[in-house]
Amino acid sequence: MALVFLSPFSVSAQIGNYLGDESDLYAATKQMNQFFRRFNHEEDKLGNKFDPSSKEFRNNADRKEYINILFDGQNKAVPQNVKDDFVNQVTNSANPTFLEFHGGDWFAEVTTRFVYEGREQDLTLFMKLQEEKVGSKWVISNVYFEPFAKIMGKDIQDPTKFLHPLSHELDFMNLRKIFDEPQKLKEVKNYVEANHKTDYVSLFLYEVARNALQFKTVTNVKFHFFQIDNWYLEVSRFNRGGYNNGWLISNLARITPQNKDVLLNYIYSNGN
Structure with missing residues (x-):
């Protein structure tokens, strides 16, 4: 799996050029909804939403520059040409690709802490948006918990x-x-x-129902996207100084339909 690389210096320079003197105030992508809008170029540098009928709304030329500053600039594992290929594909003027909040093929990985058998332990909830007749809601779609994995083993x-x-x-x-x-x-x-197939969600519900699992807190959240043909991207939140912080693309990989399931299994098993 590959990680995208932009040097911290080049990212800061791009942000400064794009946002102007107030870049330190506006650079951070503070919310995931804002990440969607910035990736799609649906808001200006001050966070004001573009009118959908305006020429700025989803403007591909500006998107190309904006998407480049949405990468974690401290990742050093992916060649620049891979990042360029990704940006060129999603900003292709003949067939641009946008991230859609209600477009499916993306989900959250929520690391939590539960008390189980007398001690706090990490438990991962995978959550997705479920569309309803009116609106939508987040639901638990999968669970990974090491004690379950140790007992049940492989299928x-x-x-x-x-x-x-x-x-x-x-x-x-x-x-x-x-x-x-x-x-x-x-x-x-x-x-x-x-x-x-072992159903960890049912095991989780059973242990919660009998009060064997007691929720304490959420320790981390990240998002996995499979919306863009032949690409996987991970979005994580970075709390650090400088311009390159907030919700950023923390992982990027080319995928095929064949290895998508392999990658999903890897994610759902926490890499085990």
């Missing part, structure tokens, strides 16, 4: 573990061999249907 079965096809003639009393020995309880997954 891989051992073909040598099975119940004989004539088990019904024994009234399934041979189920005893699965449940009688505590050390074998983690092997129960070998006896469920082959396409079963």
